[in-house]
Amino acid sequence: MPEDAKHPELPRSLNLLDAASVVVGTVIGSAIFLAPGEVARSLPSRGLILLAWMLSGLLSFFGALAYAELGAMLPSTGGQYVYLRAAYGPLSAFLCGWTFFFVIQSGGIATLAVGFSIYLGYFVPLAPWASRAAAAGLIGILSWINFRGVRQGAAVQNLFTVLKLSGLALLIAAAFGAPPATRVAAPSVTFHPAAFGMAMVACLWAYEGWNMVSFVAGEVRQPRRNLPRALALGTGLVVLLYMLANVAYLRILPVAEIARTSRVAASAAERSLGHAGALLVALTILVSIVGATNGSILTAPRVYFAQALDGLFFRSVAAIHPKFQTPWVAIWLQAVWAALLALTDSYELLFSFVMFGAWLFYGLTVLGVVVLRRARPQAVRPYRMWGYPVTPLLFAATSFWLVINNFFTAPRPSLAGVAIIASGVPAYNRWRRGKLKIQVPV
Secondary structure, three states, X not given: OOOOOOOOOOOOOEOHHHHHHHHHHHHOXXXXXXXXXXXXXHOOOHHHHHHHHHHHHHHHHHHHHHHHHHHXXXXXXXXXXXXXXXXXXXXXXXXXXXXXXXXXXXXXHHHHHHHHHHHHOOOOOOOHHHHXXXXXXXXXXXXXXXXXXXXXXXXXXXXXXXXXXXXXXXXXXXXXXXXXXXXXXXXXXXXXXXXXXHHHHHHHHHHOOHHHHHHHHHHEOOHHHXXXXXXXXXHHHXXXXXXXXXXXXXXXXXXXXXXXXXXXXXXHHHHHHOHHHHHHHHHHHHHHHHHXXXXXXXXXXXXXXXHHHOOOOOHHHHOOOOOOOOOHHHHHHHHHHHHHHHHHOOHHHHHOOHHHHHHHHHHHHHHHHHHHHHHOOOOOOXXXXXXXXXXXXXXXXXXXXHHXXXXXXXXXXXXXXXXXXXXXXXXXXXXXXXXXXXXXOO
């Protein structure tokens, strides 16, 4: 169905601050506190570590600029789904939404919720059943808030974004104020593309989520202006904070010590603030996880909502709540599936497929900028991507390289990811022919 077809619309209630907060709050979860250790294990060199974070941030920024052009051109609810549909047709868009629901977004929400329960146990000891209940409870509470209205969801997002930025800024400032680590002669490190690629995968995982504001493009006020600004401002701020955090870690911790621990931020905070630093890190990670989970719950259901409007998902998922003006069936369907994944630990298996599927669709979406420039040269583009065509082609090439590299480094999860994506083809064909008429109970 063409993207300009008349559909029921969600109200445009989100301003520039809300949209930028979605970007920042969804990206900054727990990874920046944990991933530096994995990067240091792959690259035992200060210079190479910072280079990996900088290049990953630059790549993510290029991706955000591409989504800014597409979002300003097609400011509709569903974002990435809508861009893929316009560039390649409904099948690719459907497979993206299919994978998002069953693996990428729902699995990501489950992973964040379980991470929340783990760090909650740092303050309140929890039995295994209580930990799982806390994970499912977080999903339920945040889904309830977002069901009650997009403004309520945005208010929670803004609050937790401010809190996590404050906590991260305090950690960075404390590290810069502490005595630096004793410098030792750095070992000679030979640049190895495979090791650098593994480090970049860890960095890109930390930058994951910058695309999700596109899902709510249909609810952003003045989207042709505010969506590009939100993507550029939000992603740019995250890149700056991540670089400062890594410089701070490297200032007070030797590279070898960073490589030995999975709790890099906690080690740095203990060095600069003592025992209170460890408490601050745990609290900041808790706050960050809540914000990232809320950002996913706020945005992802809009993809399934857009699919359902096209007749390519359960028809009830296209329902808009008459009072709260939210895609309420999509929100609760996602909540039930994500909570089930969290309760059964199935998220651990599914989430191993995420990087493969996510970066395949990121690459195709950004390449869509080139496709649509050629297919629709006369389309109104309030924003044009900087560096075109080099930047989108560079992003797409890197994305596909990551996908191919994943096949060699993790063949079984990659093949499983292909199987999950391919499983959507028969479902698409049945929905397309109108033979799948199952409705989610309302």
